[in-house]
Amino acid sequence: MNNPGVGIAITGSGSATPAQAVANQALSTIVDTSDEWIADRTGIKSRHLASSGESLTELAAAAARSAIAAAGMTPADIDMIILATSTADDLFGSASAIQGRLGASKAVAFDLTAACSGFLFAMVTAAQFIRTGVYQNVVVIGADILSRWVDWSDRTTCVLFGDGAGAVVMQASMEGDRLLSFYLASDGTQNDCLQLPFGFQPHELLPQVSIAQGTYHPITMKGREVYRFAVSKVPEVIEKSLFRANLTTDQIDWLLLHQANQRILDAVADRLHIPSAKVLSNLAHYGNTSAASIPLALDEAVRSGKIQPGHIIAASGFGAGLTWGAAIFQWG
Numbered sequence: 001m002n003n004p005g006v007g008i009a010i011t012g013s014g015s016a017t018p019a020q021a022v023a024n025q026a027l028s029t030i031v032d033t034s035d036e037w038i039a040d041r042t043g044i045k046s047r048h049l050a051s052s053g054e055s056l057t058e059l060a061a062a063a064a065r066s067a068i069a070a071a072g073m074t075p076a077d078i079d080m081i082i083l084a085t086s087t088a089d090d091l092f093g094s095a096s097a098i099q100g101r102l103g104a105s106k107a108v109a110f111d112l113t114a115a116c117s118g119f120l121f122a123m124v125t126a127a128q129f130i131r132t133g134v135y136q137n138v139v140v141i142g143a144d145i146l147s148r149w150v151d152w153s154d155r156t157t158c159v160l161f162g163d164g165a166g167a168v169v170m171q172a173s174m175e176g177d178r179l180l181s182f183y184l185a186s187d188g189t190q191n192d193c194l195q196l197p198f199g200f201q202p203h204e205l206l207p208q209v210s211i212a213q214g215t216y217h218p219i220t221m222k223g224r225e226v227y228r229f230a231v232s233k234v235p236e237v238i239e240k241s242l243f244r245a246n247l248t249t250d251q252i253d254w255l256l257l258h259q260a261n262q263r264i265l266d267a268v269a270d271r272l273h274i275p276s277a278k279v280l281s282n283l284a285h286y287g288n289t290s291a292a293s294i295p296l297a298l299d300e301a302v303r304s305g306k307i308q309p310g311h312i313i314a315a316s317g318f319g320a321g322l323t324w325g326a327a328i329f330q331w332g
């Protein structure tokens with residue numbers, strides 16, 4: 001049920017990254033790798049890693065605060081906060097702690113987990129609340145500290161990831177709907193391609209009552225499978241979204257993909273015949289920041305003046321689940 005006339009406007013962005021930056025060269029002192037291998041195969045040159053003094057809540061709140069200010073609002077104006085993350089400080093959720101830290105006293109806040117697709121899924125979730133007229137001002141945050149869950153002795157994964165947070169403000173608008181279309185998908189049959197699994201020991205609590213106790217185990221990934229999945233599914237879902245928006249690829253101003261690998265960005269752009277000048281990329285500096293990567297790249301492009309009000313952006317997230325999706329929206 002849509003409230004006729006209520007559209008979406010995306011009015012502000014913000015981001016935050018941890019203070020420490022670690023270059024490829026430094027990683028070659030931990031695992032058998034090289035700057036050349038990492039840069040050639042992924043485009044990544046450096047990444048920011050959260051110290052023990054930095055929290056997901058703090059990074060996410062900083063990104064949200066900056067997005068709210070950019071939208072010309074105050075935290076008291078916010079009705080809802082959705083935090084997309086797979087690495088909450090608290091397994092019960094970190095969105096409420098962010099709400100408290102921001103002083104967004106009237107906002108309801110909750111976490112949403114869809115790995116690297118999380119920010120996109122959260123944007124679409126926020127849109128449903130706005131379109132039905134329930135909420136007017138929503139902050140959507142993508143934030144992850146995957147360095148907590150990387151196996152730092154596994155060269156096939158540890159060189160890929162970085163930490164960070166990004167956020168946008170989505171508002172109800174009576175002047176048209178600037179979320180032009182979206183398409184979301186999941187394929188749980190490929191769940192084992194990318195996991196951060198719970199590992200446990202059975203524990204005999206009582207006679208004939210056994211429970212499982214343990215902790216989460218480091219990230220495992222079938223890199224080539226995930227690569228193939230991304231390169232085939234992302235162009236498809238962008239094309240479906242463009243069709244729904246009644247747009248063609250040449251009407252896109254910016255292609256904003258989850259920043260996993262420069263080769264994936266290039267291959268997707270190539271398949272869609274989108275020139276590389278329209279492809280936003282910052283993974284050289286940040287690596288794969290999971291749910292944070294899309295809003296982090298968006299915020300940089302807005303603040304550098306690349307993205308201007310009215311520009312049309314085709315965004316696509318993909319990752320564990322497997323999950324993937326695209327959204328076509330107009331900035332401002």
Ligand code: UT7
Pocket residue numbers: 032033034037038041042116155156157159194223224226227230260261288290318319320
């Ligand atoms: O957020 C979404 C999640 N993830 C992704 O999107 C990742 C998708 N996959 C990829 O980006 C790529 O598959 C990787 C970057 C992970 C790997 O690149 P690749 O070109 O597919 O390399 P590969 O896995 O085929 O490995 C090639 C070689 C192997 O050696 P052998 O078996 O040929 O002797 C690996 O052991 O490269 C080796 N290798 C490394 N060498 C140096 C793997 N990691 C490294 C490393 N440094 N860090």
